Amino acid sequence: MTSSTFDVAAVASATTVRRWFTSARYDGDPDEEKQARYQLLADFCSHIDQSPDELVESLIRTTKKGDLAISSKRRTVVDASINEFVEKAGYTGRDAVVNGNTLRSFLVHNGIFIQGRAWTGRS
Amino acid sequence: MELKRVMGNRRSIRYFEPDKPVEKEKIQVMLEAANRMSRSGNIDYWKALVVYRDELSPETIDGLRTPTTTTDLDLAPVQIYFFADLSYADPNNFKRNLRDLVNVGALNATHGWSEAYIDETVVGQLVGPMLKDPQIVGWMGTIETGLAIAAAMLAGVDEGLGMCLHAVNQETAKATFKYPDHWVPCWTLLVGYPAEDPQTKGQRPRRSISTMAYLNNLDTPWEEIPEVTERLKSEGLIQGDVDVAARQDEVRQLARRFGLPE
Numbered sequence: 001m002t003s004s005t006f007d008v009a010a011v012a013s014a015t016t017v018r019r020w021f022t023s024a025r026y027d028g029d030p031d032e033e034k035q036a037r038y039q040l041l042a043d044f045c046s047h048i049d050q051s052p053d054e055l056v057e058s059l060i061r062t063t064k065k066g067d068l069a070i071s072s073k074r075r076t077v078v079d080a081s082i083n084e085f086v087e088k089a090g091y092t093g094r095d096a097v098v099n100g101n102t103l104r105s106f107l108v109h110n111g112i113f114i115q116g117r118a119w120t121g122r123s
Numbered sequence: 124m125e126l127k128r129v130m131g132n133r134r135s136i137r138y139f140e141p142d143k144p145v146e147k148e149k150i151q152v153m154l155e156a157a158n159r160m161s162r163s164g165n166i167d168y169w170k171a172l173v174v175y176r177d178e179l180s181p182e183t184i185d186g187l188r189t190p191t192t193t194t195d196l197d198l199a200p201v202q203i204y205f206f207a208d209l210s211y212a213d214p215n216n217f218k219r220n221l222r223d224l225v226n227v228g229a230l231n232a233t234h235g236w237s238e239a240y241i242d243e244t245v246v247g248q249l250v251g252p253m254l255k256d257p258q259i260v261g262w263m264g265t266i267e268t269g270l271a272i273a274a275a276m277l278a279g280v281d282e283g284l285g286m287c288l289h290a291v292n293q294e295t296a297k298a299t300f301k302y303p304d305h306w307v308p309c310w311t312l313l314v315g316y317p318a319e320d321p322q323t324k325g326q327r328p329r330r331s332i333s334t335m336a337y338l339n340n341l342d343t344p345w346e347e348i349p350e351v352t353e354r355l356k357s358e359g360l361i362q363g364d365v366d367v368a369a370r371q372d373e374v375r376q377l378a379r380r381f382g383l384p385e
Binding site for chain 2: 024026072075094097098101102104105108113114115116117118119120121122
């Protein structure tokens with residue numbers, strides 16, 4: 001695990017993190033599970049040197065017509081960063097899939113369409 | 124299963140038992156259903172490539188992923204690539220197959236058809252002009268392939284399988300499977316045994332047919348006959364709405380089983 005330069009409490013109170021927890025109905029989960037998610041996200045934010053809000057913002061672009069859209073290129077980069085982070089943090093097997101997808105869940109609930117791999121016991 | 128129940132039971136399945144093998148016999152049933160579907164001019168519009176996921180290398184599977192088809196490729200044991208084969212658009216195919224239809228009594232003098240018409244003028248009158256328009260060629264090829272896919276899907280449901288149509292990653296698919304340029308990829312049908320409730324805790328929302336169908340003119344929406352609607356409910360074509368709470372519980376369990384984002 002990397003040592004986080006992002007304060008876990010600050011991460012937990014970020015607008016995008018609140019949105020994530022509300023949308024995923026995590027607020028009623030045991031404290032231990034909630035803290036683990038905050039910590040994981042804080043560690044990832046340290047890895048990419050962006051706050052949760054900055055991360056989400058970096059994935060949204062404005063089209064020529066003025067609509068908001070997801071940046072496909074940036075999404076590919078972030079997806080690769082998630083995989084890199086998970087590997088660097090030493091997660092393997094099911095843990096690697098689950099932790100990577102927990103980070104993707106943060107993005108998904110903030111409107112970033114992204115899919116992760118499924119754990120089938122073989123990966 | 125009765126046809127209406129099969130149609131009512133069909134869902135887009137997105138969670139499959141990843142290691143439960145899909146029998147080739149069942150795939151053949153699906154392909155034959157596609158083969159028996161309506162097809163104008165009795166032309167072979169579609170091609171299908173059946174691929175068993177475990178026959179592909181992990182690198183190829185990675186290459187086949189699209190933003191909307193990532194998780195599913197890990198879970199579905201079978202991928203069926205459906206193509207519209209635009210080489211159908213040869214007047215001689217129509218001439219030959221229409222002649223067959225005359226010979227077996229499908230196209231008859233009662234409706235103006237004759238061997239003479241097919242031999243002498245059908246190309247100049249009907250088929251030739253039609254096949255010169257690329258938009259028509261593409262439209263016919265894909266819509267006829269769509270009909271075949273629909274038949275395959277319903278046959279698959281009848282065989283107890285689940286499935287969902289997905290976008291094709293054309294770059295990787297073309298490089299991997301080396302299909303000819305005149306095969307236009309339409310959809311990938313991912314197939315397997317459902318890991319979710321095959322009825323997904325209820326039928327997905329559909330607007331009333333009165334919002335889409337009209338009677339005699341476009342000022343008169345089709346008015347549903349309540350007795351028919353009730354009969355279709357008892358026969359399984361129209362089923363209950365999704366029990367959302369039960370479905371959310373199921374999805375959360377599936378997410379945890381497969382390590383997916385919740």
